[in-house]
Amino acid sequence: MSQHFSLLGLTARPVTGRDRLSEEVDRVQALLAQAQPPADCSPEIPVAPGRGPMRVLRQYETVMTPSGLRTRRATTAGFHPAATVDAFDRMELQARRRDPEGPALFTVAQVEAGRVYAALAERVDAAGVKCSSIEGQTKAGDGSASWIDAVIHDIQRYRRMLRAIGDEVVLAPQRRRVEDPRRTIRVRQLVDAVCIEGKTLREVRRTDGWGNARTANAALTDGLSAALDRLYEL
Template sequence: MSMMAEAARPVGVSVQDWARLSAAQRLAAGELLAVRPAAISVTRWLAMSEAGRRAALLQGGAAPEGCGPEIPVAPARGALRAGTLHLVEAAGDAEAPRATLIRGYQARGEAGPRKAASVVDVFDRMEVAALRARKPLGLSALQIATGRQYRTLVERQAAGAVKLSSLEGRTGGSGRGLDVTDLRLAEARQLAAMRGRIGDGAALAVRRVRPSARGGVAASIIRDRVLVDMVCLEDMDLSAVLEAHGWSVRTGSLDTLRTALAASLDRMGTYLGEWVKKGA
């Protein structure tokens, strides 16, 4: 197989299966896999009929039960999960926070308040996979929150300035509204500092692992920053990160990568905590 064909091979399709496909089949497979729901395996998705794939996309784009009928079906949005909102507040002691339930909207005739809906991300999928395997996730709630905050900051910076002169709800001690430019600069500094805390170390170094364990000579070094960006920004799980770098998906490599990701998120979260304490 040519290097160009290998470069076009989607993550999740084995080299052997990809080599058996014609050019037209590879193009069709690439288009199909681009819209594959994360909950459906590559093999099952390619084997499904067109009607079955359409039904799966519509089902995956529907809001969970209990979130209300007003949320439209939107396959491009991704799967949603239902959750109950809680407000965490200090109960006299900052070291002993208290979680207060926030009741959602309850329409007339409904048995209870509606649940909040949020888009399922890579951390949700990793948690589900860990539960199914009856293994610990390996990431703390704070580490996951740090990863999501990092993604939010990157998306906000990439979106550009909003067309407002100030944010009246974000006021300082003087009561003056916070200028949008000031807010963007503050978030840019926070993002740069978090990236600085990641460092340029290697989560998995080729020279430290024998070729038979890493999947051959094609494996490349996985840097900490690349690992964080692929997981938090590109929504790729650890297996996909390994495959994208030419590594075999082995338990030892997954454990090493998970430990490296947790350590990077810890370093980022340390700065995030300092930033919040300063009231930036």
């Protein structure tokens, strides 16, 4: 028999198994809705909740027609490609919510440099080898030479990127207090957190104990922007 109780004039009832089941169904439906590919993308893209939200990579081309220049979709079967939403997308969305008319947080070149760095780091990590361990292991005619050359090229480029990023301190407490949660943040740590781990600057601040301090946010934004500029110039 269900039991009711009154608290400050409000009547409540215990949560039942049916309530929990309904909440779980709603949660799953929300996950599936977020995992749907965007409307302008191919319907053959599978629904994958583990992949996360997606964004449209709109592809257009400008061609000459009898009536003059015309811009049209440059896609296969009329569908635009898609990509998963990353930290740059999330930060830009947060910035637009705060100020719809404000300037972009990062330039197109900076964002592209960060994404190229993330993709290269993933390839190097997936190769599972070090340059010193594969040099001189090519075998003529078996097709391995081109693969090893590509791996060596990626590793060497990755090392150049790491040197360009550097290891300078971006943010550090001026005075350490007792039980101070703030931790020093170096530029390599910052770049990896945003580009590879997918953290926004707000999440980086919270992870390292800086909360919502405006000075911390400005330092992280400037430090990341400068590192991305160096990457783009390589």
